[in-house]
Amino acid sequence: MEVLKNMWLWFLIWTIIGFCLSLLLFTTKTKNFWIEVKKTFRKRWKILLPLSIVYGLGAALIWHFMG
Amino acid sequence: MATWMKALVVALAAVVGLVPAFAQVSAAQAVQEASATLPVGDELSDEELSQTDGEGFWFTILPLVTAIAPATAYCIKEAVEGRAPRWQTALALLGWGFVYAATVLYAKSKIDADKTIQDIIPFQYRTLPPENAARWRF
Numbered sequence: 001m002e003v004l005k006n007m008w009l010w011f012l013i014w015t016i017i018g019f020c021l022s023l024l025l026f027t028t029k030t031k032n033f034w035i036e037v038k039k040t041f042r043k044r045w046k047i048l049l050p051l052s053i054v055y056g057l058g059a060a061l062i063w064h065f066m067g
Numbered sequence: 068m069a070t071w072m073k074a075l076v077v078a079l080a081a082v083v084g085l086v087p088a089f090a091q092v093s094a095a096q097a098v099q100e101a102s103a104t105l106p107v108g109d110e111l112s113d114e115e116l117s118q119t120d121g122e123g124f125w126f127t128i129l130p131l132v133t134a135i136a137p138a139t140a141y142c143i144k145e146a147v148e149g150r151a152p153r154w155q156t157a158l159a160l161l162g163w164g165f166v167y168a169a170t171v172l173y174a175k176s177k178i179d180a181d182k183t184i185q186d187i188i189p190f191q192y193r194t195l196p197p198e199n200a201a202r203w204r205f
Contacts, residue, residue, distance in 0.1 A: 014137060017136060018133070018167060021129060021132065021133045021136075021171075022133070022167075022171045024129055025126070025129050025130065025133075025171050025172070025175060026171075026175055026178075029125055044178075047174060047178075051167070051170060051171060051174070054167075055163075055167040058163045058166075058167075059137045059160060059163055059164075062137075062156065062159045062160050062163055063137070063141060063156070063160065066072065066153070066155060066156040066159055067141060067145075067153070067156050
């Protein structure tokens, strides 16, 4: 459990979670859902990555300094 | 509790309340300002309508999961380690999650509005440079 106290690990975890959730949110729900997810990833990663980095950083900072 | 913590909690609560309201107004404005005429088509029958994929559930659950996840994970982690979770931290994480979910939905609504406008502009006008294309009214 010691390793989980590392703020940067939490930053990484929340960035990945934030990226996945926002990718799903950006995806139009169709029958070929996972093909659509791949298309959205290729098209929108440039906007989703900075957004999820800010999300991960915010969550990790709050967790680290207030937790 | 330190003053800055109180200020942070109040600021997050204010932002959570205000961001979605502004996001909806901006998206609606973006569509109105285009002053484009939507193509007229036949109405879907009840049977066809029942076969369409509903996105309402999807766009309600996902932002909620995004918003609640950090606060829930924090509470679980504290409980596992035998400590009582601090409500200030849980509230701040919850607020941060809502801010993120609102921002993602706002970005999506802006992109969707732009895409819809692009889809209904006739093909020949799309090839014009943007400064000329902006003069056209549909």
